Amino acid sequence: MENNYGFFALLDRMQYINRWALMRNSRYENIKEHSFDVAIIAESLAVIHNKLVSEGKAQINVNPFEIQAYGLYHDCTEIITGDMPTPIKYRNDTLKTAYREVEHEAAESLSSQLPSYMKDYYLNLLSPDFSGEEGALKKKLVKSADKIAAYVKCIREKLAGNTEFDSAMATTKETIDKIDLPEVRIFMDEFIPSFGLTLDQLNT
Numbered sequence: 001m002e003n004n005y006g007f008f009a010l011l012d013r014m015q016y017i018n019r020w021a022l023m024r025n026s027r028y029e030n031i032k033e034h035s036f037d038v039a040i041i042a043e044s045l046a047v048i049h050n051k052l053v054s055e056g057k058a059q060i061n062v063n064p065f066e067i068q069a070y071g072l073y074h075d076c077t078e079i080i081t082g083d084m085p086t087p088i089k090y091r092n093d094t095l096k097t098a099y100r101e102v103e104h105e106a107a108e109s110l111s112s113q114l115p116s117y118m119k120d121y122y123l124n125l126l127s128p129d130f131s132g133e134e135g136a137l138k139k140k141l142v143k144s145a146d147k148i149a150a151y152v153k154c155i156r157e158k159l160a161g162n163t164e165f166d167s168a169m170a171t172t173k174e175t176i177d178k179i180d181l182p183e184v185r186i187f188m189d190e191f192i193p194s195f196g197l198t199l200d201q202l203n204t
Helices: 009-018 033-052 064-073 093-111 116-126 132-158 164-178 184-189 191-195 199-203
Strands: none
Touching: 009 033, 009 064, 009 093, 009 191, 033 184, 064 132, 064 199, 093 116, 132 164, 132 184, 132 191, 184 191
């Protein structure tokens, strides 16, 4: 059919791509639900940044809804590339550069499934330009949210009695602790402990 675009139908298939594929999971997590986690955590980091960290100072304020959108779309290219394990993706500079190029090509391929008047908007979400000081901050907030979401996944697996994620949990926590953003420390201190509570405890 003429003017039949597959972009959103392709995005819907994110539910079929599981993360942590090389590990035994008590419950598998697909990149569609992971993207929601990253989006809301990234948005909250932006709110904390604006309200508590940079308020009243000569620093950059960010749009939480924009950061949320970047978080929501950050893994969409994996519809084409698949979910490559982090140790391989970031093994060295050559692999990192090559994978970034593959991701950008995947973003262009996905955006080609849109009418021309929508392409630029969605290409920016799929393959953002994070140049400059403000861009670097936006990228850092989304990357931090991605790590926090991974840590939450490890907490869920630990609560289910799965020791497979013990090493990943320790490594992810170590990575988060090295992030030099106060908003990340605030989120970890004020919100992460609740993920270890039962439903009854949360409701009280």
